[in-house]
Amino acid sequence: MSEGKVCMCEKKNDCEEKQSVADPDTRYPDGTVKLRNPHIELMDQDILYHIALGSESHDLVEMFGDVKFVCMGGTPNRMKNFAHFIMEEIGYKLPTGTDLMDISQYSYRYSMYKVGPVIAVSHGMGVPSIGILLHEMIKLMYHAKAQDPVFIRIGTCGGLGLEPGTVVISDQAVDGLGNYSYSVPILGEVVKRPAKLDKKIVRELKALSSVDDPYETVVGTTMCAEDFYEGQGRIDGAFCDYTEVDKQNYLEKLVKQGVKNIEMEATPFAALTHHAGIKAAIVCVTLLNRLKGDQVAAPKEVINEYQERPQKLVARYIKKYLQTKGRLCSLDGHGSMAVKSPRRFKLVQQESQTFE
Numbered sequence: 391m392s393e394g395k396v397c398m399c400e401k402k403n404d405c406e407e408k409q410s411v412a413d414p415d416t417r418y419p420d421g422t423v424k425l426r427n428p429h430i431e432l433m434d435q436d437i438l439y440h441i442a443l444g445s446e447s448h449d450l451v452e453m454f455g456d457v458k459f460v461c462m463g464g465t466p467n468r469m470k471n472f473a474h475f476i477m478e479e480i481g482y483k484l485p486t487g488t489d490l491m492d493i494s495q496y497s498y499r500y501s502m503y504k505v506g507p508v509i510a511v512s513h514g515m516g517v518p519s520i521g522i523l524l525h526e527m528i529k530l531m532y533h534a535k536a537q538d539p540v541f542i543r544i545g546t547c548g549g550l551g552l553e554p555g556t557v558v559i560s561d562q563a564v565d566g567l568g569n570y571s572y573s574v575p576i577l578g579e580v581v582k583r584p585a586k587l588d589k590k591i592v593r594e595l596k597a598l599s600s601v602d603d604p605y606e607t608v609v610g611t612t613m614c615a616e617d618f619y620e621g622q623g624r625i626d627g628a629f630c631d632y633t634e635v636d637k638q639n640y641l642e643k644l645v646k647q648g649v650k651n652i653e654m655e656a657t658p659f660a661a662l663t664h665h666a667g668i669k670a671a672i673v674c675v676t677l678l679n680r681l682k683g684d685q686v687a688a689p690k691e692v693i694n695e696y697q698e699r700p701q702k703l704v705a706r707y708i709k710k711y712l713q714t715k716g717r718l719c720s721l722d723g724h725g726s727m728a729v730k731s732p733r734r735f736k737l738v739q740q741e742s743q744t745f746e
């Protein structure tokens with residue numbers, strides 16, 4: 391589909407299943423990422439400013455050529471915890487006396503960790519923040535020659551009619567105006583890009599939820615708001631020019647449209663990954679039921695436990711992939727970015743590992 395045009399079946403994203411897995415616009419035959427930007431390869435170097443990396447200052451192929459999963463979520467702490475969790479889950483061993491390092495620490499913007507084939511990176515809050523990160527992570531995958539990377543957002547959200555702590559796998563993303571696309575002004579004109587997620591990954595993730603999980607995992611539409619307060623119909627912001635009844639009517643309307651949850655990154659995440667030909671999924675946990683209130687009042691420990699739920703599902707998915715590829719038990723501390731402990735920030739030499 392040409393740039394800026396919205397897919398004819400955008401309302402239901404029906405063409406997703408027919409999407410070519412190796413679109414020549416976005417993939418080289420070996421599965422490495424092709425950029426839809428002719429300028430980049432003409433540049434002497436490409437500085438990935440917000441993640442503190444560069445195509446000339448770093449050997450990006452050596453550092454990131456083995457990446458298969460780019461997992462992102464709002465906070466640095468969540469992504470650091472996820473990096474440690476996934477290391478445990480996939481049996482990844484760091485060299486003795488070393489610990490994971492924040493690769494992007496000197497950007498003072500985002501935090502990024504790498505555990506073998508998995509990147510865990512924070513994206514901050516909202517559309518512009520995740521948009522900038524996505525540009526740089528997609529370019530990073532291109533420079534690194536990573537093959538068929540999958541992007542997954544691990545987030546929090548407000549649920550609609552769901553028990554707090556429910557895990558929601560997004561099957562499509564809609565903005566606050568009801569568009570199943572991401573609209574961004576470019577050169578003075580609004581460009582709309584379809585916000586599509588990979589239906590197969592949605593099914594695979596859902597199949598990995600377990601009846602033994604002490605919470606529900608559901609699939610549904612995710613609304614991406616531009617704001618946490620008025621943009622999500624809350625009545626507890628600094629301003630509010632509508633009534634509780636107006637709010638309830640609005641939320642009920644969303645429910646009728648199949649919206650299960652509201653967060654703040656889904657449309658750019660779905661649209662920019664789709665535009666780059668990168669398969670992507672969003673798994674969020676609901677912190678509250680928005681039909682019953684606005685304040686996030688659950689205690690910190692409860693919220694922390696909730697946040698682990700999407701991580702567990704995504705870890706099952708990654709493990710299954712690695713098992714299928716026969717890689718699970720052979721991860722031995724290469725391909726990570728680590729610091730020697732307690733010495734500060736010394737890079738441990740790494741070897742890249744590549745999946746077939």
Ligand SMILES: O=P(O)(O)O[C@@H]1C[C@H](O)[C@@H](CO)O1
Nearest residue numbers: 463464515516545546653654
């Ligand atoms: O991944 P996170 O928990 O940051 O996702 C949601 C959407 C906003 O970024 C933020 C608002 O509290 O949480």
Ligand SMILES: O=c1cc[nH]c(=O)[nH]1
Nearest residue numbers: 546547548652653654
């Ligand atoms: O209600 C909520 C909770 C978390 N994140 C959101 O964007 N909204």
